[in-house]
Amino acid sequence: MASIFNIIPLTLFLALSFQAYGQPCSLSDIRVSEFKTSASRYNVSVTNRCSCSQSQVKFNCDGFKSSQPVDPAIFSEDCLLLQGEPLHFSSVVSFTYVSNSRFLFIPISSQISCP
Numbered sequence: 001m002a003s004i005f006n007i008i009p010l011t012l013f014l015a016l017s018f019q020a021y022g023q024p025c026s027l028s029d030i031r032v033s034e035f036k037t038s039a040s041r042y043n044v045s046v047t048n049r050c051s052c053s054q055s056q057v058k059f060n061c062d063g064f065k066s067s068q069p070v071d072p073a074i075f076s077e078d079c080l081l082l083q084g085e086p087l088h089f090s091s092v093v094s095f096t097y098v099s100n101s102r103f104l105f106i107p108i109s110s111q112i113s114c115p
Contacts, residue, residue: 024114025050030057030087030107037096040067044105045094046081052114053086060108066097086113 029050037043048054061079074095075081082093097103 025052025054025112027107027110030054030110032105032107034102034105036102040100041096041098042102043094043096044075045092046087046105047092048087048089050112051089052112053088054110054112055082055086056084057081057087057110058108060106061103064097064103064105066099068096068098070095070097 029048031047031049032044033047034042034044046057057080059079059081064079073083074093076083081087087093
């Protein structure tokens, strides 16, 4: 009977540990690099550094404007990357925008999918 009471706290501890650390990835694994290619043209590359795929990758893009359209299959007007399709481990997706000033793309949400 005493051994059952010893197992319960251990089971609870392990369950809480896996809940807190169960996902090996986070938004910080979505890396955005940006560089200026001309006076007003910027190239943005997005990389998934997580071993799991991340889909529904969305960015905060309040105030983002490009004087030339960005390919909506890559980056839509509602700030969704790849129309919500998965960005796999080490995959890089790039797009170009034209603006008088650089815009900081910050990921705000994604869905992590591990095999």
